[in-house]
Amino acid sequence: MPLGDILPEIAVLLTAVAVLLAATFLPRDRQAWCAWLALVGIAVSLLLCTMQVGSSRLTFSGVWALDGASTWARLMILATTAVALGLSPDWVKTDRRHGEFYAVLLFSCLGAMALAGASDLMQVVMGALLSSVTGYTLAAYHRDWGTSVEAGMKYFLVGALANTVMVTGVVLMLGMAGTTDFAKMETALGAGASAPLLMLGFGLVVVGLAFKLGAVPAHAWMPDVAEAAPVPAAAFLTVAPKIGAAIALARLVDLFPTDAFAIRPVIAVLSVLTMTLGNLAALWQDDVRRLIGWSSVSQSGYALMAVTVVGLTEQAIPALLFFLLGYAAANLAAFAVVGHLRGRTDRRDYAGLAATRPVAATILVLSFLSLVGIPPLAGFVGKLELFVATIEGGYAWLAIVAIANTVASLFYYLRVIGPLSFGKAEGSQPQILGRWSSACMTIGGASIVVLGLAAGTLLALFQTASLLPVTAS
Amino acid sequence: MLTLSILIPIAGALVLAISPKLAEAQARFAAIIVSAVPLLLLVIVWIGFDTSPSAPAFQSVAEAPWIPTLGVAWRVGVDGIALALSLMTALLFIAAVTWPADTMGRTRQYYAWFLFLEGVSLGLFLTLDLLIFYVFFDLSLVGMYFLIGRWGHGDAKAAALKFFVYTLAGSLAILLAIIALALSHDPLTFDMRTLIADQPLSAGAGASLVLLGFLLGFAIKTPLVPFHTWLPPAHVDAPGPASAILAGVLLKMGTYGIVRIPMSMMSETFARWALPIGILALVSILWGALVAFAQKNLKRRIAYTSVNHMGYTVLGIAAAGAFTAKGSTAARDLALTGAVTEMVAHGLITGSLFLIAGAFWQRAQSYDLDNYGGLARIAPKLTAATVLATFASFGLPALAGFVAEFQIFTGTFAVYPWLAALGLLGILITAALFLVMVQSLFFGDLPPQRAHFPDLRGPEIWVVSVLLFLVVLIGIWPAWLLDLIGAGTRALIEGG
Numbered sequence: 001m002p003l004g005d006i007l008p009e010i011a012v013l014l015t016a017v018a019v020l021l022a023a024t025f026l027p028r029d030r031q032a033w034c035a036w037l038a039l040v041g042i043a044v045s046l047l048l049c050t051m052q053v054g055s056s057r058l059t060f061s062g063v064w065a066l067d068g069a070s071t072w073a074r075l076m077i078l079a080t081t082a083v084a085l086g087l088s089p090d091w092v093k094t095d096r097r098h099g100e101f102y103a104v105l106l107f108s109c110l111g112a113m114a115l116a117g118a119s120d121l122m123q124v125v126m127g128a129l130l131s132s133v134t135g136y137t138l139a140a141y142h143r144d145w146g147t148s149v150e151a152g153m154k155y156f157l158v159g160a161l162a163n164t165v166m167v168t169g170v171v172l173m174l175g176m177a178g179t180t181d182f183a184k185m186e187t188a189l190g191a192g193a194s195a196p197l198l199m200l201g202f203g204l205v206v207v208g209l210a211f212k213l214g215a216v217p218a219h220a221w222m223p224d225v226a227e228a229a230p231v232p233a234a235a236f237l238t239v240a241p242k243i244g245a246a247i248a249l250a251r252l253v254d255l256f257p258t259d260a261f262a263i264r265p266v267i268a269v270l271s272v273l274t275m276t277l278g279n280l281a282a283l284w285q286d287d288v289r290r291l292i293g294w295s296s297v298s299q300s301g302y303a304l305m306a307v308t309v310v311g312l313t314e315q316a317i318p319a320l321l322f323f324l325l326g327y328a329a330a331n332l333a334a335f336a337v338v339g340h341l342r343g344r345t346d347r348r349d350y351a352g353l354a355a356t357r358p359v360a361a362t363i364l365v366l367s368f369l370s371l372v373g374i375p376p377l378a379g380f381v382g383k384l385e386l387f388v389a390t391i392e393g394g395y396a397w398l399a400i401v402a403i404a405n406t407v408a409s410l411f412y413y414l415r416v417i418g419p420l421s422f423g424k425a426e427g428s429q430p431q432i433l434g435r436w437s438s439a440c441m442t443i444g445g446a447s448i449v450v451l452g453l454a455a456g457t458l459l460a461l462f463q464t465a466s467l468l469p470v471t472a473s
Numbered sequence: 474m475l476t477l478s479i480l481i482p483i484a485g486a487l488v489l490a491i492s493p494k495l496a497e498a499q500a501r502f503a504a505i506i507v508s509a510v511p512l513l514l515l516v517i518v519w520i521g522f523d524t525s526p527s528a529p530a531f532q533s534v535a536e537a538p539w540i541p542t543l544g545v546a547w548r549v550g551v552d553g554i555a556l557a558l559s560l561m562t563a564l565l566f567i568a569a570v571t572w573p574a575d576t577m578g579r580t581r582q583y584y585a586w587f588l589f590l591e592g593v594s595l596g597l598f599l600t601l602d603l604l605i606f607y608v609f610f611d612l613s614l615v616g617m618y619f620l621i622g623r624w625g626h627g628d629a630k631a632a633a634l635k636f637f638v639y640t641l642a643g644s645l646a647i648l649l650a651i652i653a654l655a656l657s658h659d660p661l662t663f664d665m666r667t668l669i670a671d672q673p674l675s676a677g678a679g680a681s682l683v684l685l686g687f688l689l690g691f692a693i694k695t696p697l698v699p700f701h702t703w704l705p706p707a708h709v710d711a712p713g714p715a716s717a718i719l720a721g722v723l724l725k726m727g728t729y730g731i732v733r734i735p736m737s738m739m740s741e742t743f744a745r746w747a748l749p750i751g752i753l754a755l756v757s758i759l760w761g762a763l764v765a766f767a768q769k770n771l772k773r774r775i776a777y778t779s780v781n782h783m784g785y786t787v788l789g790i791a792a793a794g795a796f797t798a799k800g801s802t803a804a805r806d807l808a809l810t811g812a813v814t815e816m817v818a819h820g821l822i823t824g825s826l827f828l829i830a831g832a833f834w835q836r837a838q839s840y841d842l843d844n845y846g847g848l849a850r851i852a853p854k855l856t857a858a859t860v861l862a863t864f865a866s867f868g869l870p871a872l873a874g875f876v877a878e879f880q881i882f883t884g885t886f887a888v889y890p891w892l893a894a895l896g897l898l899g900i901l902i903t904a905a906l907f908l909v910m911v912q913s914l915f916f917g918d919l920p921p922q923r924a925h926f927p928d929l930r931g932p933e934i935w936v937v938s939v940l941l942f943l944v945v946l947i948g949i950w951p952a953w954l955l956d957l958i959g960a961g962t963r964a965l966i967e968g969g
Binding site for chain 1 (some may be wrong): 618641648
């Protein structure tokens with residue numbers, strides 16, 4: 001067994017176990033040590049994963065893809081986890097046994113990583129389940145707060161259904177294609193294997209992945225989790241599983257020949273529905289956390305644009321990767337600000353923030369503008385790449401829909417930015433969480449700007465990223 | 474040199490934004506100094522600019538890679554058109570920054586946003602890369618949004634929101650068109666010079682669609698009727714100097730964009746659509762003038778005359794782009810030169826008018842024409858400046874507006890005689906509306922509550938005099954400006 005190929009995952013796993021043990025034995029006032037231990041593990045894993053950059057092969061009998069897409073996505077997932085970990089200790093310290101929280105976070109990270117690298121349907125199921133089961137726990141971590149438990153419950157119900165549907169789909173695909181291995185499946189599909197049941201199976205798997213992605217038709221959990229899960233968990237759950245699922249879905253779509261199956265139009269329709277629904281629901285939202293949640297749904301729709309044109313243009317994978325990166329940076333920064341302000345969530349409470357907490361206000365404005373796609377922030381380059389890819393892939397109409405959606409989205413972001421910048425603050429200066437949340441927030445804000453300005457270098461790296469098992473022709 | 478004139482104001486804005494200890498007076502002083510640097514640099518570029526027919530179209534060119542995989546790079550360079558507009562822009566920004574304004578206790582941020590906007594606006598005129606053009610186009614919206622929203626009056630937040638959402642819709646249409654245009658060139662590039670030389674999208678329905686995207690976006694920004702509805706609230710509720718910049722600089726981005734992108738890069742398609750564009754321009758001219766006449770609000774009236782004036786500009790551009798090959802070259806050249814001159818003249822004239830309108834607001838918190846009268850006796854300097862600016866605005870000979878409009882109409886008569894004839898009506902109406910406005914402000918009975926209305930003072934006098942001096946200078950001796958602009962238009966008309 002080429003164990004060396006999954007060293008980053010092993011590092012995360014071992015750290016998670018160590019954190020769990022430490023949480024059991026450490027006294028209550030030292031539970032925060034677990035967070036630092038977890039961060040060290042993530043750092044080691046990041047290092048190991050960085051060493052895999054440039055490799056492009058299947059390993060573990062074709063179950064695990066070690067290619068550009070998976071490596072970059074796993075790096076992003078690890079970085080996301082690091083930010084969520086940084087936000088956590090101050091947030092959950094009132095909980096007596098919060099050491100476990102970090103262990104669960106690490107397991108969830110592992111699940112998302114497994115999704116990103118999956119090159120076999122069974123592996124996809126495994127990743128999705130691991131990431132879901134831990135996700136429910138994270139969402140409902142505030143056990144004594146009804147809303148949090150409700151969010152976790154909704155997440156669980158939607159998730160249980162979606163995962164069941166996915167497993168059914170996998171069974172159908174296995175039955176019709178005779179294999180769960182992506183490489184073999186591609187050969188079969190290339191040879192013209194097609195059956196209604198196979199398509200049905202594919203559709204069901206898409207539903208399962210849409211759940212992880214927060215896309216229509218399994219998106220309903222996203223706003224609830226954003227609103228009521230602990231802020232670090234919300235930041236993590238709206239980003240990390242999405243990255244993993246987007247890559248897994250792209251890999252799956254890539255298996256189908258571009259000319260023979262009408263699955264890309266289906267993804268395009270899902271993309272339109274997702275972005276439109278997310279934006280419409282966010283329009284009059286007065287709860288900032290729910291607003292970010294709905295905006296995350298719409299951002300999934302944009303990500304699906306790149307998935308639609310996978311295989312049709314070489315720009316699809318770089319576009320997907322860069323868009324996810326920009327989205328991750330902006331969303332994490334936004335949640336970090338919310339966390340830094342101790343989770344304040346009423347839109348009116350943000351009035352005058354520019355005067356009372358200028359740094360936090362600036363970062364929130366930056367992250368929202370990046371989500372809109374205002375240059376030269378990271379989100380702009382991401383969207384630009386998406387537009388280029390979709391137009392080049394022959395889906396110009398999709399780009400036009402996305403543009404209309406972007407205009408609509410500006411409206412609700414401005415509904416927060418407006419009072420925040422122009423309003424008058426009431427009461428005293430808002431309370432903040434602590435130094436660590438401040439650091440996370442600053443890192444997020446800085447990366448939005450830096451990623452945008454340094455986009456050239458990164459895109460050059462992403463340009464060569466492969467998506468196995470299909471090799472570029 | 475050009476790069477510096479973009480980056481120095483932006484850097485200045487950042488420094489202002491993050492230096493909390495600066496006192497109000499210091500912040501203002503620093504902002505004036507920084508805002509003057511680009512003008513200095515641009516004048517140096519101008520001195521070195523070669524206007525002879527054999528000179529290359531774009532000069533002072535510099536290039537640095539940004540996103541090589543997409544063919545995007547930091548490219549700057551100027552031709553006569555861009556240089557004339559950026560000189561006007563730099564000057565107008567000094568005027569706007571120097572103009573004493575009520576900064577509502579947030580002085581540093583106020584000047585920081587102005588400097589940011591200056592760098593961004595100059596960047597738009599100076600860049601030679603389509604994507605960087607879009608970047609600056611969008612950033613100008615952000616800067617203006619915050620200026621209107623925070624330092625505006627009345628229902629400023631709503632006006633700012635409408636402005637941002639409306640114009641972002643336009644700019645995204647431009648983005649799509651830009652991508653489609655760049656993708657049609659193989660290899661993918663956003664270099665304006667290459668795209669102008671190669672004319673990658675020459676025919677077909679696709680080309681018309683792309684043109685439509687550009688026109689939609691630029692028509693919103695310019696604005697042309699019926700895409701102008703964001704303009705009046707944005708102008709009325711913005712602080713005076715911001716209105717001056719909005720009218721003087723930001724509107725020019727639309728018309729400059731039309732000249733620089735669709736007309737230069739897709740000249741055949743543009744020629745096919747020139748007549749509809751001309752008709753749209755005519756509608757803007759007449760509609761803008763008529764609606765302006767109906768306004769009781771000083772600033773709203775000036776705002777609508779902007780719609781009218783930008784209509785002249787677009788009419789000139791449409792006439793200039795009406796044919797591609799040879800064919801009334803001289804007339805088309807004249808029309809385009811007129812259009813660009815109109816952009817410069819309108820920037821100076823309307824810039825001063827809006828600054829003056831700002832002075833009215835600061836003194837009396839009212840734009841209602843009925844609230845004023847008889848000011849000529851107690852505020853002679855204000856009267857003189859306003860009268861001169863309004864006369865220039867409706868195109869009195871020997872002032873800058875006349876030079877521009879004369880050339881536009883002469884050029885257009887050779888191409889679209891009927892449009893030109895009808896367009897002249899617009900001048901008639903604007904003359905009437907400005908005369909009525911001057912009459913109701915400065916003559917008649919002085920309302921008692923205006924008995925102590927202060928005249929222009931200190932820096933206000935200086936700013937308005939410099940702007941209006943240039944208006945007169947261009948009117949009497951336009952050769953220096955026309956020479957510069959002509960270098961740009963010649964390359965465009967005869968090269969295309």
